[in-house]
Amino acid sequence: MDLILSHINYWVAIALMMIGFYALIARGNLIKTIIGLNIFQASVFLLYITFGKVSGGTAPILQKNTELYSNPLPHVLILTAIVVGVATTSLGLALVVKIYESYGTIEEDEIAKLDAQEEN
Amino acid sequence: MSLEIYIDLILVIFLAITGIAVIYVRNLFAVAMLSGIYSLLMASIFVVLDAVDVAFTEAAVGAGISTILMLGVLAITGNREKVSNKSPILPLLIVICTGALLVYGTWDLPIFGDPNAPVHTHVAPEYIANTYKHTGMPNIVTAVLASYRGYDTLGEVGVIFTAGVGVLLLLSRRKTTNKLNQKSKSEDQS
Numbered sequence: 001m002d003l004i005l006s007h008i009n010y011w012v013a014i015a016l017m018m019i020g021f022y023a024l025i026a027r028g029n030l031i032k033t034i035i036g037l038n039i040f041q042a043s044v045f046l047l048y049i050t051f052g053k054v055s056g057g058t059a060p061i062l063q064k065n066t067e068l069y070s071n072p073l074p075h076v077l078i079l080t081a082i083v084v085g086v087a088t089t090s091l092g093l094a095l096v097v098k099i100y101e102s103y104g105t106i107e108e109d110e111i112a113k114l115d116a117q118e119e120n
Numbered sequence: 121m122s123l124e125i126y127i128d129l130i131l132v133i134f135l136a137i138t139g140i141a142v143i144y145v146r147n148l149f150a151v152a153m154l155s156g157i158y159s160l161l162m163a164s165i166f167v168v169l170d171a172v173d174v175a176f177t178e179a180a181v182g183a184g185i186s187t188i189l190m191l192g193v194l195a196i197t198g199n200r201e202k203v204s205n206k207s208p209i210l211p212l213l214i215v216i217c218t219g220a221l222l223v224y225g226t227w228d229l230p231i232f233g234d235p236n237a238p239v240h241t242h243v244a245p246e247y248i249a250n251t252y253k254h255t256g257m258p259n260i261v262t263a264v265l266a267s268y269r270g271y272d273t274l275g276e277v278g279v280i281f282t283a284g285v286g287v288l289l290l291l292s293r294r295k296t297t298n299k300l301n302q303k304s305k306s307e308d309q310s
Contacts, residue, residue, distance in 0.1 A: 005125055006231035011223060012132045018219040019139040026211035029201045031148055031193065035155050038186065039139055042162050045178070046135075049171045054240060055125075055233030059170045060248065062258040068235070070170035071244045072260040078174050079265060080276050086181045086189075087283035093193045094290040100197045107202045 009050040016043035028108035030099065034092045041085045048074040125232070128168045135161045148199040152190040159183035173261045 016039055023036025052074035060072035096106055103111050138158045145151050159182030166175035230237035247260060247268075257263040265273055 005129065007226055007229075008129055008132055009232055010226040010229055012136050014219055014222045014226070015136055016139045017222070018215045019143060021218065022211055022215045023143055025214065026206070026208050027143075027201075028204045028206065029148070031190070031197065032151065032201060035142060035151055035190070038155060038182075039142065039158065042158065042178075042182065045174070046162065046165065049166055049169045049174060050232065051237070051239050052171065053169045053233050054235045057170060057235075059172045060260040061172075062248075062252050062260065069248050069260070071240050072247060072264060073244055074239070075171045075174050075261045076264045076269065078171070079177055079261065080272070082174070082177050082181055083276060084279055086186055087280050089186055090189055091283050091286050091290075093189050094287040097193055097196055098290050106197050107204075109204065109206075110202075 009046065013043045013047040013050065016040075016046070030096045030106040030108065031093075034089060034096065037092070038085070038089060041081070045078045045081060048078050124168055128165060131161055131165045131168065135165065146201045146203070148194055148201055149191070151201075152187055152194060155190065156183045156187035159186065173259070 020036045020038070020040030020043060023039065024033055027033055027036065052071040054068060054070045057068040057070040058066055060069045060075065062069075099111065100106050103114055105111060105114075135158065138154055138161060142151055142154050142158065145154065159178055163175040163179040163183065166172070166178060230239075247264060251260045251263045252258060255263045255267045257267070
């Protein structure tokens, strides 16, 4: 039980990373792919924030009568990463809209079929 | 201590269930809502893990803006996901192998919340000790983001600006192309 409690966050982060990875490589729908990318990103955030936790510590906002704070540096890194993540998501979704307007579908195999027809 | 670790355990299990549901559900509107729930659960876990600023951002950006963007795109493209006839065995094999390797790597990681882990002993104590002296801000995360690493944050603004310009360029060209198509169609008819 101690082993589970001390490692569960790492394992769940890895499991989510693999779920996102699976959605990326196995699913042909472009929106599902982007959601998979989001899940992958968020799992990395979870991993970093887990590293920053100190047991018994509080949030890194200085106050009287408190000595032990969690590590603020992973928080700063992830704050930046979240905002950059939404920038990539919005760009990806704009590309999906563009692809839908040109092909009328957002399924990878149908797009490949249309491309092959055009070449012939 | 023990209570917060159990809350974390429960939330993290919910998170894993939501992640699996995202893969299984075929209705894309449901998937967009599930990804919003996923971000909200993630924000709750960040609060339990003392990362309150990150939780704010994740709740606002991840659960809010991302979901709205997703719904906006789904309104244009429709919400059906085709059942693909690709075999899932090869991707599943790759994913399980990679996951097993990563889990093998976790044996060397410090145990959860260990105050003597290398992350907590190198530079972090200096920031915690000196931030108020240097910047006069009690919130260390904000102080590092806006004061110590202010230029990095400026660079981040540049990244967002680039992404915004990219989205605008991609989406603003559709009217002109539509007009071109219509023009060529009308020329064909005439």
